[in-house]
Amino acid sequence: MLAARVQLPVALVVGGLFLLEIIVVTFGNIITAGRKGGDTPQAIAQAGGNVQALGEQLFTRWLLPFEIASVLLLVAAIGALYLAKEDL
Amino acid sequence: MHPPLEWYLLFSGALFTIGLIGVLVRRHVLVIFMSVELMLNACNVALAAFGRYLNIIDAQEFVVFVVAVAAAEAAIGLAIILAFARHKNTIDVGEMTILKE
Amino acid sequence: MVSTFFSVKGRSEPLITIIAAGSVALSFLLSILVFLQVGSGTHLDWNLYTWIDSGNFDISIGFYVDELAAIMLLVVTGVSLLVHIYSRGYMHGDPGYYRFFAYLPLFTFSMLMLVLANNFLQLYFFWEAVGLCSYLLIGFWYERPSASFAALKAFLVNRVGDFGFGLGVIFTFVTFGTLSYASVFERADTASTSVLTAITLLLFMGAMGKSAQWPLHVWLPDAMEGPTPVSALIHAATMVTAGVYMVARANPLFEAAQGTLTIVAVVGLVTALLGATIGIVQNDIKRVMAYSTISQLGYMFFALGIGAYVSAIFHLFTHAFFKALLFLGAGSVMHAMNGETDMQKMGGLRSYMPHTFATLTIGGLALAGVPPLAGFWSKDEILGTAFIDHKYWIYALGTLASFFTAFYITRLIALTFLGSPRFDEHEIHPHESPSVMTIPLWVLAALSVVAGFVGVPPENGFIHSFLSGVFEHGEEAAHAGGFSAEVLVLMAVATLVAIAGILLALGVYYWQIPSLNPKVWGERLSFVYRLLWNKYYFDDLYDVWFVRSTKALGNALWFVDSEGVDGAVNGVAKGVSTSSTLLRKIQTGFVGNYALMICIGMVLVVAYLFFQR
Numbered sequence: 001m002l003a004a005r006v007q008l009p010v011a012l013v014v015g016g017l018f019l020l021e022i023i024v025v026t027f028g029n030i031i032t033a034g035r036k037g038g039d040t041p042q043a044i045a046q047a048g049g050n051v052q053a054l055g056e057q058l059f060t061r062w063l064l065p066f067e068i069a070s071v072l073l074l075v076a077a078i079g080a081l082y083l084a085k086e087d088l
Numbered sequence: 089m090h091p092p093l094e095w096y097l098l099f100s101g102a103l104f105t106i107g108l109i110g111v112l113v114r115r116h117v118l119v120i121f122m123s124v125e126l127m128l129n130a131c132n133v134a135l136a137a138f139g140r141y142l143n144i145i146d147a148q149e150f151v152v153f154v155v156a157v158a159a160a161e162a163a164i165g166l167a168i169i170l171a172f173a174r175h176k177n178t179i180d181v182g183e184m185t186i187l188k189e
Numbered sequence: 190m191v192s193t194f195f196s197v198k199g200r201s202e203p204l205i206t207i208i209a210a211g212s213v214a215l216s217f218l219l220s221i222l223v224f225l226q227v228g229s230g231t232h233l234d235w236n237l238y239t240w241i242d243s244g245n246f247d248i249s250i251g252f253y254v255d256e257l258a259a260i261m262l263l264v265v266t267g268v269s270l271l272v273h274i275y276s277r278g279y280m281h282g283d284p285g286y287y288r289f290f291a292y293l294p295l296f297t298f299s300m301l302m303l304v305l306a307n308n309f310l311q312l313y314f315f316w317e318a319v320g321l322c323s324y325l326l327i328g329f330w331y332e333r334p335s336a337s338f339a340a341l342k343a344f345l346v347n348r349v350g351d352f353g354f355g356l357g358v359i360f361t362f363v364t365f366g367t368l369s370y371a372s373v374f375e376r377a378d379t380a381s382t383s384v385l386t387a388i389t390l391l392l393f394m395g396a397m398g399k400s401a402q403w404p405l406h407v408w409l410p411d412a413m414e415g416p417t418p419v420s421a422l423i424h425a426a427t428m429v430t431a432g433v434y435m436v437a438r439a440n441p442l443f444e445a446a447q448g449t450l451t452i453v454a455v456v457g458l459v460t461a462l463l464g465a466t467i468g469i470v471q472n473d474i475k476r477v478m479a480y481s482t483i484s485q486l487g488y489m490f491f492a493l494g495i496g497a498y499v500s501a502i503f504h505l506f507t508h509a510f511f512k513a514l515l516f517l518g519a520g521s522v523m524h525a526m527n528g529e530t531d532m533q534k535m536g537g538l539r540s541y542m543p544h545t546f547a548t549l550t551i552g553g554l555a556l557a558g559v560p561p562l563a564g565f566w567s568k569d570e571i572l573g574t575a576f577i578d579h580k581y582w583i584y585a586l587g588t589l590a591s592f593f594t595a596f597y598i599t600r601l602i603a604l605t606f607l608g609s610p611r612f613d614e615h616e617i618h619p620h621e622s623p624s625v626m627t628i629p630l631w632v633l634a635a636l637s638v639v640a641g642f643v644g645v646p647p648e649n650g651f652i653h654s655f656l657s658g659v660f661e662h663g664e665e666a667a668h669a670g671g672f673s674a675e676v677l678v679l680m681a682v683a684t685l686v687a688i689a690g691i692l693l694a695l696g697v698y699y700w701q702i703p704s705l706n707p708k709v710w711g712e713r714l715s716f717v718y719r720l721l722w723n724k725y726y727f728d729d730l731y732d733v734w735f736v737r738s739t740k741a742l743g744n745a746l747w748f749v750d751s752e753g754v755d756g757a758v759n760g761v762a763k764g765v766s767t768s769s770t771l772l773r774k775i776q777t778g779f780v781g782n783y784a785l786m787i788c789i790g791m792v793l794v795v796a797y798l799f800f801q802r
Contacts, residue, residue, distance in 0.1 A: 007112055007113060008113050010112075011108075011109050011112035011113045012109065012113075014108070014109075014112070015105045015106075015108050015109040015112075018101075018104075018105050018108060019101060019102065019105045022097070022098065022101030022102075022104075022105070023098065023101070026094050026097045026098055026101070027094060036142050036143050036144075037142055037143040037144035037145070038143060040143045041143075044145070050148070053145055054145070054148055054149060054152065057145055057146065057149050058149060058152065061146075062146075062149055062153075065153060066153075069153055069156040069157070070156075072156070072157065072160050073156060073159065073160050075160075076159070076160035076161070076163045076164050077163060079163075079164055079167065080163040080164055080166065080167035081167075082167075083164070083167035083168055083170070083171050084166075084167040084170045084171060086174075
């Protein structure tokens with residue numbers, strides 16, 4: 001089909017354009033970073049390493065998204081199970 | 089911290105582009121899936137790089153969540169493909185044209 | 190004062206006639222009462238019903254009765270009554286009898302309300318109403334295409350005039366802030382001359398249309414398609430005089446705009462000559478009368494234009510009688526000749542229809558201006574005023590028109606009644622008309638004789654003192670009047686001119702003096718003859734200028750509509766259909782295409798977001 005054969009060249013073009021954009025954004029002065037945050041490597045080391053720091057944040061500030069993500073995984077598992085069943 | 093930030097971002101962008109082209113060009117369903125995962129991980133890389141270089145720990149938190157969502161999406165996606173492939177007896181994306189008018 | 194109308198669809202002719210004629214008779218009697226009351230000094234300016242009342246703007250239906258209105262009332266109701274009676278005989282047996290007697294009183298009603306109006310809006314409203322009745326009555330025999338076209342032509346030409354009239358009314362309101370006569374006339378001096386000139390010119394435009402003055406005269410001859418009583422009432426005595434009445438009524442406005450008055454006089458004079466000259470060569474008995482009416486109306490406007498308001502109204506008064514008489518007489522002839530109107534096919538009817546002959550001759554002599562009949566006093570007073578005012582050219586032209594007038598009417602009488610019959614006596618048996626028709630003829634004949642005496646002595650008669658209160662600014666106030674030597678000389682000249690015209694016509698058509706053979710003269714003056722026969726080509730001119738161009742415009746616009754507008758609509762539909770066929774190709778069903786499109790979009794969005802500074 002024509003539609004399928006059109007894919008390859010156009011996709012390459014699109015990909016190329018996108019890469020070009022990334023390069024321009026990265027190296028041109030289009031976006032400037034905001035102020036640096038306060039979690040320097042020294043501070044993280046003090047808190048007991050990366051994993052400790054992540055865990056701390058996960059169970060205090062980002063607790064709700066954590067719970068929702070777990071529910072999401074549960075739902076996904078059940079859904080996948082159901083969808084893939086041969087005969088119900 | 090040794091390589092400048094730009095390199096990480098460029099790397100992430102390249103990965104993303106490769107994944108993009110893969111999604112658009114390949115005809116095997118599972119390969120398309122892998123390309124999607126590739127794109128997601130490219131984003132993770134970018135996120136982690138920013139987190140490291142701007143000293144923001146929340147960016148690395150976000151990576152955790154992205155991974156979780158990616159897993160869920162992979163599960164569902166594979167289940168759908170399984171059901172569909174069973175039905176149509178094919179895994180070539182070009183044959184799956186039931187959305188056509 | 191109001192004549193009602195009952196459209197009785199039942200077939201009982203006598204009943205219809207009694208209701209219609211009866212109500213008109215009642216109105217006539219009331220008019221006499223009004224006349225007497227007004228004569229003793231009572232005036233009336235009374236609002237019957239206020240229609241709109243908002244702030245500065247109030248419109249009401251009301252009555253304004255003064256001497257002028259009183260005289261008009263007498264004329265309108267009197268002639269209308271006689272016409273109603275006459276029509277009993279003339280329209281007898283016509284399937285549309287009931288319709289006729291519904292329209293005729295409707296017209297009388299409208300005309301009366303017009304005359305009695307006390308504000309310009311009511312005047313305009315009933316002005317249009319009489320136009321409508323004219324249309325209905327001209328096109329009475331609507332199955333005849335010529336009649337329908339004539340009615341349409343009348344209405345359209347009228348409309349042109351009425352357009353100007355309407356603008357005039359609007360300007361009046363804008364300038365004076367009110368439309369009631371009393372208020373406007375009081376403040377007539379406060380407006381600037383140019384404004385007043387504009388207003389009066391526009392109002393006169395309406396008069397030109399309604400009273401068939403040049404250049405809006407073309408509808409009146411064609412209006413003869415209507416039944417003869419209609420021609421007598423509407424197109425001789427009443428509706429066409431509405432224009433004269435209006436100018437007379439609004440004389441404070443016109444007096445303050447002397448420029449317009451000059452134009453009025455010129456138009457009147459041109460029309461008088463125009464009508465008289467065309468009338469000489471017409472062969473249709475009613476057309477001769479129609480052109481005569483146009484001509485006589487020209488006299489009236491001419492009189493108004495030179496400030497002789499009383500003379501104009503006087504002439505209106507006498508003319509109503511003898512012109513109605515002439516028309517009804519012509520109708521009597523047509524009735525006897527089975528509807529024939531071509532005079533060349535008549536002749537010798539004197540022995541068959543003595544009453545008609547006698548009355549018509551009296552009417553004709555009155556029109557020609559032979560003393561002591563009515564027309565003489567009124568018409569020649571107008572000319573006399575012109576002379577005394579040192580407007581000698583105008584006097585000369587007017588007298589020339591008089592000569593023609595005498596000529597054409599004598600020609601008419603000679604061709605119709607005198608000599609030997611030019612029709613097959615075995616085929617057509619003319620007979621005198623029934624008394625229902627002849628009695629009104631005699632009444633009008635009598636009036637044609639005596640009506641003139643209200644204006645004797647010239648400028649000092651009864652009518653002059655009666656109307657003097659209405660026209661404060663008129664020229665009459667300046668003249669002493671009476672039978673002065675100058676006046677007597679003028680009277681003699683006028684009489685001689687009239688007699689000369691009569692003799693010439695008799696010579697050509699009755700005694701048939703060989704040297705005056707009309708055909709020979711027609712050939713010698715063939716250019717003139719053709720010009721007159723084709724009515725100065727005005728109808729053709731208008732056809733080319735207005736009718737054809739409007740039709741062409743209509744066609745062009747139709748073209749634009751069907752091709753352009755419809756084309757656009759259809760084009761849109763077609764465009765939608767075509768584009769949908771094209772766009773359908775996007776839905777390939779191949780998911781990869783869809784993903785591709787998403788990505789293209791993404792690239793574009795990123796480009797836009799990051800690169801727009």
